[in-house]
Amino acid sequence: MKNHLGRxxxxxxxxxxxxxxERPDPVTKASAPxxxxxxxxxxxxxxxxxxxxxxxxxxxxxxxxxNPTVAQLEKKLALLEKAESCVxxxxxxxxxxxxxxxxxxxxxxxxxxxxxxxxxxxxxxxxFPSLGIRVTKANMADLEALRAxxxxxxxxxxxxxPCNPILRLTDIAAAAEIAHSVNAKLAVxxxxxxxxxxxxxxLGADYVxxxxxxxxxxxxxxxxxAILGRKDDLDVLRKRVxxxxxxxxxxxNAWLIMRGLATFPLRMDAHQRGAMQVARxxxxxxxxxxxxxxxxxxxPQHELAARQMRNFSGxxxxxxxSGRQAARVFAERLTIIHYAVSLGHHRSLLFYIGxxxxxxxxxxLTPEQEASYREFGxxxxxxxxxxxxxxxxxxxDLDQALVA
Ligand SMILES: Cc1ncc(COP(=O)(O)O)c(C=O)c1O
Numbered sequence: 001m002k003n004h005l006g007r008x009x010x011x012x013x014x015x016x017x018x019x020x021x022e023r024p025d026p027v028t029k030a031s032a033p034x035x036x037x038x039x040x041x042x043x044x045x046x047x048x049x050x051x052x053x054x055x056x057x058x059x060x061x062x063x064x065x066x067n068p069t070v071a072q073l074e075k076k077l078a079l080l081e082k083a084e085s086c087v088x089x090x091x092x093x094x095x096x097x098x099x100x101x102x103x104x105x106x107x108x109x110x111x112x113x114x115x116x117x118x119x120x121x122x123x124x125x126x127x128f129p130s131l132g133i134r135v136t137k138a139n140m141a142d143l144e145a146l147r148a149x150x151x152x153x154x155x156x157x158x159x160x161x162p163c164n165p166i167l168r169l170t171d172i173a174a175a176a177e178i179a180h181s182v183n184a185k186l187a188v189x190x191x192x193x194x195x196x197x198x199x200x201x202x203l204g205a206d207y208v209x210x211x212x213x214x215x216x217x218x219x220x221x222x223x224x225x226a227i228l229g230r231k232d233d234l235d236v237l238r239k240r241v242x243x244x245x246x247x248x249x250x251x252x253n254a255w256l257i258m259r260g261l262a263t264f265p266l267r268m269d270a271h272q273r274g275a276m277q278v279a280r281x282x283x284x285x286x287x288x289x290x291x292x293x294x295x296x297x298x299x300p301q302h303e304l305a306a307r308q309m310r311n312f313s314g315x316x317x318x319x320x321x322s323g324r325q326a327a328r329v330f331a332e333r334l335t336i337i338h339y340a341v342s343l344g345h346h347r348s349l350l351f352y353i354g355x356x357x358x359x360x361x362x363x364x365l366t367p368e369q370e371a372s373y374r375e376f377g378x379x380x381x382x383x384x385x386x387x388x389x390x391x392x393x394x395x396x397d398l399d400q401a402l403v404a
Contacts, residue, residue: 008079013196014265021075022258035255036068051243065243069251073258074226077216080195080261081208083228087238088254092191092211093119094247095225099187099207100124100156101245102237106132109153113140115168116160116189117211118358140170141301143178150182160189162305164343165317165353165383167192167292169301172308176204191215191344196268197309201228212249212257214344215313218267222256224249267346270388271314274348277391278384278398282318287326287402290319292381314386315343320402323380327352330382333401336393343385348394354380 008020022033041060048054051065060066074086089095100123104110112124114137124135138149140159150157157179161170172188179186185206190198194215200208210216212224227234242248272295279293291298294305295312305312320326330350331339337348357380386394 013080016076016079017264018262020079021072021077033069033072033255033258035251037251039063051239054239063251064246064248067251067254069258070249070254073249073254073261076258076261077210077212077226078228081190081201081228082195082199083201083208084231085234086226086228087234087242088212088249089225089227089242090247090249090253091223092117092189092209092213092225093123095209095211095227096120096189097123097127098237098241098245098247099209099227100128100133100158102241103156103185103187104128104131104133107153108155109134109136109151110156110158111136111138111146111149111154111184112158113160113163113168113170114138115163115166116158117164117191120158120160120189139168140175141168143171143174146175147178150178150184152182154179154182154184156187157184158187158189160191161198161308162192162294162313162315164192164315165381167294167299167315167317169294169304169308171304172198172200172203172205176206179206180204192313192315193309194264194268194311194313196265197311197313203308206230206233211344213342215268215271216261216264216344217253217257218260218264218344218346219256220342220345220347222253222260224253224257267388268311268313271344271386272311274388274391274394275312275314275316275386278386278394279316281395282316282398285399285402287320287404288318289321292317316384316386317381318384319381323352323382324354326402327382329403330401333403334397335400336389336397337384337387343383345385346388348387348389349385351383352380353383356380 024031025034040062043061070088074088078086129135136149138145140146159170159175176186187207188200188205189209190200191211191214207229210226212226276295279291279296282288282291293316337350340349341351
């Protein structure tokens with residue numbers, strides 16, 4: 001794939017974020033990407049009706065099979081992640097469920113981070129075991145625990161790093177080696193890190209998964225997801241799972257996400273700068289009992305973070321003495337930061353995640369894992385997604401809401 005410059009090799013991430021995958025329209029010469037909302041395309045009368053015989057460079061037939069706007073986004077994402085191929089989905093969860101369906105069959109074994117985004121945790125508690133797939137949850141900050149979880153039936157290791165919401169990290173290169181030792185593949189949910197920080201495929205991972213809803217789209221106005229990996233593998237995934245189960249991305253959302261992507265490396269710089277300032281401010285605040293941010297030397301895996309992440313991203317968690325009560329005060333008093341779920345937007349977002357809620361709804365951990373989570377979590381954590389506003393303003397907003 002070439003952009004209009006005719007070459008991609010050696011181009012920096014900022015140049016690829018603007019130009020990668022895009023080409024001026026050959027007919028109109030439009031410089032910005034076209035938004036093609038057509039569901040169907042005038043077809044060759046000899047074209048087949050089944051996707052089975054669809055070749056890799058087949059013309060567009062039907063938007064669930066492929067769409068020019070979505071294809072441009074997929075090419076841009078592949079360049080940013082140094083991937084051979086990308087398949088876009090209607091949400092991060094659609095991408096994750098498609099990857100699990102593609103990788104696992106009855107009798108197979110999945111090893112997944114014991115703390116992940118709640119819906120991934122819930123899906124692997126219920127849906128996948130009901131399909132005859134055995135699931136083990138392991139603390140992937142602990143490589144011995146990961147090694148111990150592997151079996152000859154393990155087909156996929158699924159790591160979320162940094163993980164939502166406690167910002168634990170997995171050493172991707174080491175996890176890849178462990179997965180490959182039993183012929184399993186390694187998938188990394190890199191939503192929190194983004195390709196500005198880490199490119200998991202270059203460290204040995206087989207798949208990268210993103211919720212495009214977060215940093216890559218970046219503006220809180222489009223839900224989307226993506227899987228990246230090897231072309232021969234993703235060609236099969238696209239036909240067998242994406243097109244048939246149908247969780248594809250709308251061209252309009254692809255267009256919005258592509259517009260967001262143009263400024264994504266610049267935003268990540270601002271997210272990191274703001275998060276570092278806010279993390280240092282909270283660490284010194286008398287009402288705050290703990291701050292967890294991979295960029296702080298106090299993060300238990302700071303050394304790994306410094307080695308594996310070129311940017312520490314904008315996500316931090318903190319604790320205060322009475323979390324639930326503080327959540328009510330925050331929701332009422334914050335004037336800039338929105339008390340809301342989601343993350344990775346230009347706007348700062350704060351949400352309280354109670355430990356009891358998490359343990360009851362999401363994780364269903366072994367007693368040892370539960371003990372380790374409770375030890376980390378106390379009564380709960382505030383997850384703060386630091387936006388791109390001025391750090392001084394965010395600190396002032398938190399300070400006036402952090403009342404005794
Ligand atoms: C790490 C991570 N992965 C996946 C998802 C799911 O993404 P989506 O909401 O786009 O389905 C989320 C959502 O918060 C997330 O935080």
